[in-house]
Amino acid sequence: MPVSSEATADPSIRVLESARFISEHSNDVLVPEEGVCRAAKEIQERMKKSGYSTAEWKKHPLNPSKADQKAIEWIFVVDSLNFSFWTSKPVDQQYSVTLDGTTYRGYWTLCAAINRAIRNGLDITDARVYASIARDLMEDVFRTDDPRKQEKMPMLERRIKVLHEVGRVLLDQYAGKFSNMVKMCQGSAQKLLDMVIREFPCFRDEHVFNGQRVCLYKRAQILVADIWACFEGKGLGRFEDIDKVTMFADYRVPQGLYHFGALRYSPRLFEFLQRSEAAVRIEGENEVTADGIPAALGLLPSGHPWEIEIRGNSIWAVECIRQQILRSSGVLVSAILIDFYMWDYSKLHAKAMKDIPIHLTRSVFY
Ligand SMILES: Nc1nc2c(c(CN[C@H]3C=C[C@H](O)[C@@H]3O)cn2[C@@H]2O[C@H](COP(=O)(O)O)[C@@H](O)[C@H]2O)c(=O)[nH]1
Secondary structure, eight states: OOOOOSTTSOHHHHHHHHHHHHHHTOSSEEOOHHHHHHHHHHHHHHHHHHTOOGGGGGGSTTSOSSOSHHHHHHHHHHHHSOOOOOOOSOGGGSOOEEETTEEEOTHHHHHHHHHHHHHTTOOTTSHHHHTTOOHHHHHHHTOOSOTTOOOOOTTHHHHHHHHHHHHHHHHHHSTTOHHHHHHHTTTOHHHHHHHHHHHOGGGOOEEEETTEEEEOOHHHHHHHHHHHHHTTTSGGGOOTTGGGOOOOOOSSHHHHHHHTTSOEEOHHHHHHHHHHHHHHHHHOSOOBOTTSOBOOTTOOOTTOHHHHHHHHHHHHHHHHHHHHHHHHHOOOOOHHHHHHHHHHHHHHTTGGGTTSOOOOOOOSOO
């Protein structure tokens, strides 16, 4: 199934076609039918019991509690930097940020650091601030408050470059506000995705797999999904075509899908992933390649076939789960809510998943 390479097809449709193409041409990752059925049953029951909905989004203490234009600027900066938090360090050495007595790791360090900066008087969600922010200021934004910890926020240089790039475009063409781009899409998530992918190269999560261009658009789609969830599908977060948005291909949800049996790796891939975590723990990620991406033994370079197989099959697995839930119960669940649920579940049950390795890629895409 060749991927519609033309930009005419909606971005999320291009992602879904890419996911199907990747799944049909994978050698080391599989979406087992019986695992999908088991996962669909389990996930649907759990989501129903927890009453999982967009209302959950604002309940998290680090997410904006009010759906307004400030929240949109906050979501835009966070989702511009929403990539590559994984660490091979033991928990007590991991980079962390503490806010209001809670210590955060992984993705949540980004949100805690942004909120701490705003409280300290630096409005890091204002394009006039971040479009030209200096390195020392960004080091302070992401400082850890535990002097015993050596580890820092990964890929600081790339994060500064991303902020400069996206801030410049907003100031030059959208009066410095991402909410102006949201208003221009007239309630179409796909139109907004098109604009984001066109205007911001760092969101252009596209690769070549098996000779075909494939689109994964993880950060562009989660940006739209976070706005939709924050506004609970109303006002500026009302998108009549939101249901086309797919799962967001990161490195955490594949772990949860594997745990539920909806994803399987070949023995050689599984063993490589296990060894990588150990290798990176010993080796560290010292040397940095030309474009500022750290390289080391055991890392999967961005665009590696195995990385694309894991990410593409994760999108496809969630689509199969979504279709299985519809078939078995007549209930239409969005890929977004399945994704949000699976991500939260994977974080909550990290211990139960510790023997399922994640792939280690340093990338600005996820
Ligand atoms: N597929 C998917 N990937 C997601 C998220 C989120 C955060 N969204 C939550 C925030 C508000 C809503 O309540 C959402 O639940 C972050 N990530 C990705 O995970 C990785 C971080 O993992 P760790 O190192 O373990 O923290 C990294 O690639 C990051 O880009 C999601 O929802 N889905």
